[in-house]
Amino acid sequence: MKVLELKNVNKIYNSSEVKVNAVNEVSLAFEEAEFAAIVGPSGSGKTTLLNLIGGLDTPTSGEIIIAGTDLSQLKPSQLIDFRLKNIGFVFQSYNLIPVLTARENVEFIMTLQQWPEKERNERTEELLKAVGLGDRMNSRPSKLSGGQQQRVAVARALASRPKFVLADEPTANLDSKSAATLLEIMEKLNREQKITFIFSTHDPRVVKMARRVITLEDGRVISDELR
Amino acid sequence: MKEELTIAWRNLWRNRRRTLITSASVFFAVFFAVFMRSYQLGSYDLMINNFIESFTGYLQVQHVKYHDNPVIDNTFELNDSLLAAIEGLDPVVSVTPHLESFSLASSGTQTRGVAIIAIDPENEKRFSDPENKLVRHRISAAALQQLEQHAIPEKVMAKLRKNLNRSYTSPERIERELGLKTTERDTLLSLILKATAVPHGYLTAGDNGVLVSNRLATYLKVDIGDSVILMGQGYHGVSASGIFPVRGIIKMPSPEIDNKLIIMTLTTAQQYFDAGGKISSLVINLNDKSPRTMRTGKAAVNALLKNNETTARTWYELNPILYQQIQGDSQSGIAMLALLYFIIFFGIFGTVLMMVSERKREFGVLVAIGMQKTKLKRTVSVEMLLLGIMGLIAGLLAATPLILYFHYNPITLTGNLASTMEDWGMEAVMPTAMVGPYFYWQALVVVIMVLLATLYPLHKIDKLKVIEALRG
Numbered sequence: 025m026k027v028l029e030l031k032n033v034n035k036i037y038n039s040s041e042v043k044v045n046a047v048n049e050v051s052l053a054f055e056e057a058e059f060a061a062i063v064g065p066s067g068s069g070k071t072t073l074l075n076l077i078g079g080l081d082t083p084t085s086g087e088i089i090i091a092g093t094d095l096s097q098l099k100p101s102q103l104i105d106f107r108l109k110n111i112g113f114v115f116q117s118y119n120l121i122p123v124l125t126a127r128e129n130v131e132f133i134m135t136l137q138q139w140p141e142k143e144r145n146e147r148t149e150e151l152l153k154a155v156g157l158g159d160r161m162n163s164r165p166s167k168l169s170g171g172q173q174q175r176v177a178v179a180r181a182l183a184s185r186p187k188f189v190l191a192d193e194p195t196a197n198l199d200s201k202s203a204a205t206l207l208e209i210m211e212k213l214n215r216e217q218k219i220t221f222i223f224s225t226h227d228p229r230v231v232k233m234a235r236r237v238i239t240l241e242d243g244r245v246i247s248d249e250l251r
Numbered sequence: 252m253k254e255e256l257t258i259a260w261r262n263l264w265r266n267r268r269r270t271l272i273t274s275a276s277v278f279f280a281v282f283f284a285v286f287m288r289s290y291q292l293g294s295y296d297l298m299i300n301n302f303i304e305s306f307t308g309y310l311q312v313q314h315v316k317y318h319d320n321p322v323i324d325n326t327f328e329l330n331d332s333l334l335a336a337i338e339g340l341d342p343v344v345s346v347t348p349h350l351e352s353f354s355l356a357s358s359g360t361q362t363r364g365v366a367i368i369a370i371d372p373e374n375e376k377r378f379s380d381p382e383n384k385l386v387r388h389r390i391s392a393a394a395l396q397q398l399e400q401h402a403i404p405e406k407v408m409a410k411l412r413k414n415l416n417r418s419y420t421s422p423e424r425i426e427r428e429l430g431l432k433t434t435e436r437d438t439l440l441s442l443i444l445k446a447t448a449v450p451h452g453y454l455t456a457g458d459n460g461v462l463v464s465n466r467l468a469t470y471l472k473v474d475i476g477d478s479v480i481l482m483g484q485g486y487h488g489v490s491a492s493g494i495f496p497v498r499g500i501i502k503m504p505s506p507e508i509d510n511k512l513i514i515m516t517l518t519t520a521q522q523y524f525d526a527g528g529k530i531s532s533l534v535i536n537l538n539d540k541s542p543r544t545m546r547t548g549k550a551a552v553n554a555l556l557k558n559n560e561t562t563a564r565t566w567y568e569l570n571p572i573l574y575q576q577i578q579g580d581s582q583s584g585i586a587m588l589a590l591l592y593f594i595i596f597f598g599i600f601g602t603v604l605m606m607v608s609e610r611k612r613e614f615g616v617l618v619a620i621g622m623q624k625t626k627l628k629r630t631v632s633v634e635m636l637l638l639g640i641m642g643l644i645a646g647l648l649a650a651t652p653l654i655l656y657f658h659y660n661p662i663t664l665t666g667n668l669a670s671t672m673e674d675w676g677m678e679a680v681m682p683t684a685m686v687g688p689y690f691y692w693q694a695l696v697v698v699i700m701v702l703l704a705t706l707y708p709l710h711k712i713d714k715l716k717v718i719e720a721l722r723g
Contacts, residue, residue: 075718078619080619080718080721081718101624101625104618104621104624107619107620107621108620108621109621113619113620115616115721119612119616119721121258121616121617122265123258123262123264123265124258128257135254136621136626184621
């Protein structure tokens, strides 16, 4: 089942003198339970593409359709709500809310969706246990290591049962052991719970684990390889 | 709302020192603002209590033309049933009739234009209380001569000589003027009081005598037992004249009034002016000086005045200059508070600026993961309000016991300032005003100030571009 489709998507930045085509005529489709990596050199348009897919940025032209909804048709507040219900985000620098505990960070997404307290608690515990942090639920981000924070971020991204999770360089700030643990967890969640993961990455370990690798260069898809 | 409150509260303590400094600035602003305002309002209360309650009254019933043209022809008939009806009104504490006019007073070769106030001697004790203003002591040459025969320290004698011919209404006043030490007071005061004591007398009902103000008595060279001749114009142009024995000398706070006042009984004045049954005003005191009580009291009194000849006026209509002075002083106090809050506002605004700059990325993340901007704005507003309210509550809590203490135990003034205030018929104290609406105003000002400072982050959130914010 198709969860995401991009049709002739372009993103052009008009700086003062130069016109930059950061994403150039990209057309892609992602099925449920994919574990895909978008790779390419710096400046190839990986992060821009991920931002467009996540509804954080708007394309200059083309369509982005998620679960049958064209993102360009949504008003800004509807887009925020759409992101909340359909897309999970994992950022390179974790970006947890520093004043909330691990449990509260995960629960926050469900609170925004007004889930009943009992369901919130159950889901939070289930997710934090799944990422191996069942014993650190009440710790604030400042008391967790980088790898642990990123695992909380993964749990947060999965909290609202999104259609897919976008992870922008999730292992970039982690040591090799933490990166390996994180990748194992995400791969397991993908395999067991059929969660779609789309990464932008430079990390060969992520590429190695991905079952689909899309390579970008100068904003264009130059290869789309299924393994 | 719970999660907004939780996040806001925890955000406050991310930078504990900054939060404490900002809250402390609000605390000190509120504390000083409330305390200063309390003293200011307390002094107005005192002024109104002492001055208005003893001179003008809160309300006066007058002939409609009397305020603009205060002559004996613009008086009205005193009506017992009206008097009783006004006394029966809920906020009314006392009703005192007055008849006021002008005449020439003379004694020997001295003559001067004087103001005559006619009173009901017993009733007046509840109002301006002239009996309390009677001269009871005077440092005369004879008194000095008598005192010189005793072993009185030269320093005290010098003070006595310096105040030659000065009159005093109470032993306390003479004691304060001389500034006696505790040891001197025990040995010397009774001696000085005995030597300076002068006879004094008050008016009785139907008395045909008069009380003469101290400076006027000096000018006319009259004392108790002497007589003054009064001559003037009575009701509807009749000629008024009479000779009146002096019963007492009164010392009035204002030198201007002290130079020209004669007090007599109402019946004597009505005979003198040929204005039988007429009065120029009914002076009314109320149990509450709030503008609301004044308005309702005035309306209630006016409702009882069934003719178009008389009307009730409030003290601020009767004393527009005093009222404007109080208003002007109050406005300058408010301007000072505004300046104080203006400075504090920039302290809060500085915190807001830093907070926004530090958390731009975090705002971006929150919106990226699905928090509506309205919810984020609410969280930031709650955070800012908590910051202000902490300082506000602490400031009010710290000021309240002090205000209550100084309300019930006002600072007592001494020396010349105390004498000047007492000369003006005011108690020589500095009380604070009871906790009242000015407390709520401070709270409102702080809340408005915080909300104004919050406009900046709200605007920034409104214009937030997630991608730019995430880049930091």
